[in-house]
Amino acid sequence: MELVVTRNFGRPESWTLASYREAGGYEALERVLKEMTPEEVTDLIKASDLTGRGGAFFPTGLKWEFVRKDPKTPRYVVVNADESEPGTYVNRLSLELDPHMTIEGMIIAAYASNAERGYFYIRGEYGLSHERVKAALREAYEAGYLGQGICGRSDFNLEVEFRRGAGAYIVGEETALFNSLEGKRGNPRFKPPFPTNFGVWGLPTAINNVETLAAAPAIVMNGAEWFKDLGIGDAAGTKMYCLSGNVVNPVCVELPLGVSAREVIMEHGGGVPEGRTLKGFKPGGASSAPLTPAELDAALEPKSMAALGTIMGTGGVVVFDDTTCMVDVAYRDALFFEDESCGFCIPCREGTPNLVQICERILHGQGTMDDLDLLEELGASMMASFCGLGHFAHQPVRGAVSRFRDEFEAYIRGRN
Amino acid sequence: MLNSPAIFQVNNRADARPYRMAIHHTELETPPGRQPLPEAERPKLETLREQLQPLKELPGSSIEALYAAQELFSYVPPEAITMIAEELNIPESQVFGVVTFYTMFSLEPQAPNVLRVCRDLSCHLAGAPKLIGALEDALGVRHGHNSPDGQFTLKVVSCLGLCDMQPAMLVNLDQHGPVMPDDVPDLLDGIRNGAG
Numbered sequence: 001m002e003l004v005v006t007r008n009f010g011r012p013e014s015w016t017l018a019s020y021r022e023a024g025g026y027e028a029l030e031r032v033l034k035e036m037t038p039e040e041v042t043d044l045i046k047a048s049d050l051t052g053r054g055g056a057f058f059p060t061g062l063k064w065e066f067v068r069k070d071p072k073t074p075r076y077v078v079v080n081a082d083e084s085e086p087g088t089y090v091n092r093l094s095l096e097l098d099p100h101m102t103i104e105g106m107i108i109a110a111y112a113s114n115a116e117r118g119y120f121y122i123r124g125e126y127g128l129s130h131e132r133v134k135a136a137l138r139e140a141y142e143a144g145y146l147g148q149g150i151c152g153r154s155d156f157n158l159e160v161e162f163r164r165g166a167g168a169y170i171v172g173e174e175t176a177l178f179n180s181l182e183g184k185r186g187n188p189r190f191k192p193p194f195p196t197n198f199g200v201w202g203l204p205t206a207i208n209n210v211e212t213l214a215a216a217p218a219i220v221m222n223g224a225e226w227f228k229d230l231g232i233g234d235a236a237g238t239k240m241y242c243l244s245g246n247v248v249n250p251v252c253v254e255l256p257l258g259v260s261a262r263e264v265i266m267e268h269g270g271g272v273p274e275g276r277t278l279k280g281f282k283p284g285g286a287s288s289a290p291l292t293p294a295e296l297d298a299a300l301e302p303k304s305m306a307a308l309g310t311i312m313g314t315g316g317v318v319v320f321d322d323t324t325c326m327v328d329v330a331y332r333d334a335l336f337f338e339d340e341s342c343g344f345c346i347p348c349r350e351g352t353p354n355l356v357q358i359c360e361r362i363l364h365g366q367g368t369m370d371d372l373d374l375l376e377e378l379g380a381s382m383m384a385s386f387c388g389l390g391h392f393a394h395q396p397v398r399g400a401v402s403r404f405r406d407e408f409e410a411y412i413r414g415r416n
Numbered sequence: 417m418l419n420s421p422a423i424f425q426v427n428n429r430a431d432a433r434p435y436r437m438a439i440h441h442t443e444l445e446t447p448p449g450r451q452p453l454p455e456a457e458r459p460k461l462e463t464l465r466e467q468l469q470p471l472k473e474l475p476g477s478s479i480e481a482l483y484a485a486q487e488l489f490s491y492v493p494p495e496a497i498t499m500i501a502e503e504l505n506i507p508e509s510q511v512f513g514v515v516t517f518y519t520m521f522s523l524e525p526q527a528p529n530v531l532r533v534c535r536d537l538s539c540h541l542a543g544a545p546k547l548i549g550a551l552e553d554a555l556g557v558r559h560g561h562n563s564p565d566g567q568f569t570l571k572v573v574s575c576l577g578l579c580d581m582q583p584a585m586l587v588n589l590d591q592h593g594p595v596m597p598d599d600v601p602d603l604l605d606g607i608r609n610g611a612g
Contacts, residue, residue, distance in 0.1 A: 127589025166518030183478035244538035244579035
């Protein structure tokens with residue numbers, strides 16, 4: 001299997017410009033600037049079916065095209081590295097081990113979307129990533145890949161500013177990230193207008209996840225068909241899947257998008273610890289509803305996950321063995337969202353503590369069967385939330401109830 | 417409403433605060449939990465003012481400004497909030513809003529070593545509750561507080577993105593994991609001896 005975004009991870013000092021160049025780094029950028037127009041780049045990315053790896057899976061080429069077609073200037077390109085989804089650490093590895101690949105992708109995105117300014121936004125807790133990315137940006141400036149007249153093209157400039165967050169899950173939401181870049185509280189904004197027309201400072205902005213941008217140089221070098229064929233079935237390209245929870249090897253692996261959960265968990269994660277059995281797993285971080293071992297053969301890609309009533313999310317696979325209590329898992333997730341709700345809209349601000357209270361009640365043996373229906377009702381009303389956090393906060397709890405109902409009922413009947 | 421006698425009377429009381437267009441909250445009574453800067457630390461405010469000068473050119477840099485204040489004082493004192501608002505020319509309410517929104521900023525003094533322990537799903541399954549308990553026992557404080565020796569602040573936080581090192585924690589910004597409860601004494605000794 002050919003690796004795309006993790007191919008340089010094993011190289012010595014893989015985070016330096018020298019090492020990245022040795023591995024063929026910035027060749028894609030030079031080819032783009034010499035041989036291609038911005039239109040050709042967006043057409044290529046569109047043809048490759050590259051979609052947003054942050055979890056929304058929006059077509060990347062289309063996004064860049066929307067930004068280019070907006071007449072307002074200056075246009076912006078933003079790297080979203082505010083990875084905070086529980087069970088996810090793929091972006092951290094990319095930033096620590098190969099920051100230049102993301103920077104090269106960012107410059108290609110800027111060229112394709114005709115942007116001249118950029119922000120590299122990393123969450124506040126990623127100390128090592130801050131150092132590596134800051135150093136990489138400095139190197140890229142010195143080598144002439146950033147700044148004025150990039151690679152001798154006097155008509156292409158890109159000024160990139162490094163920014164760090166300070167601890168807020170919601171800032172991973174693109175419009176919240178814009179507010180954070182503008183030095184405000186990270187509350188989300190109303191959409192539409194979408195970021196491609198009204199992004200940071202109200203200007204057209206191409207905002208992409210680290211992994212999405214990192215895939216762009218390889219697509220330029222190897223072509224759209226090559227990338228498309230890497231995926232399984234309809235899914236295009238590869239995805240970094242990362243494992244955690246009750247699994248023997250909590251590792252990150254790059255695999256074709258659409259690989260089965262069985263292959264990820266059993267082959268690469270080594271399954272659950274010896275003497276235990278698999279009880280379930282989450283396909284994409286805390287906000288995805290858990291699945292059962294019967295669904296191990298489902299493809300880890302957006303469409304098949306949606307068909308099962310969960311989400312592909314970030315590719316953070318969390319594994320549960322038979323010692324794990326699913327009511328406790330649901331409670332843990334509810335606590336996370338209660339903590340991370342920004343408090344801006346009522347359905348989410350009031351709904352998340354309600355989820356916690358109901359789970360707490362059940363865990364303490366004071367729940368009733370009506371509570372399980374109440375969770376459904378509460379989830380439906382939380383769909384009125386302002387942003388995705390509220391839309392997804394109830395899914396892990398409701399998902400746990402629908403697939404592991406007997407455990408909830410056992411608590412309610414007092415048999416636990 | 418504006419001319420209602422009740423309001424008029426209140427404003428004319430002898431102890432009424434003189435009317436001002438803006439009230440800086442350093443002048444208000446400090447609410448509980450909001451700690452003004454000790455006298456000895458005050459000279460550092462000038463250092464902060466110097467550090468804020470380059471940020472004036474950078475729109476939207478309030479987070480960086482607050483980091484600068486927190487590095488100087490270990491927390492964000494009310495005086496720094498006022499100064500950042502003045503220097504960056506943004507409303508004080510906005511600066512205060514930013515401080516309280518982001519979890520990495522503290523309104524209370526912190527110890528030199530801030531321990532952030534992840535409590536979310538993966539680390540939870542890998543034994544974070546036991547790790548938190550061991551740290552609380554070793555430091556003699558509940559999480560959310562400073563240890564009696566003034567060396568550590570123990571915080572329990574949302575996912576740190578270190579799930580491959582579950583259960584994981586940060587010592588300031590240094591990644592540690594997996595940390596088992598038995599590793600806690602050695603880890604703390606290492607930090608005390610400067611190896612952190």
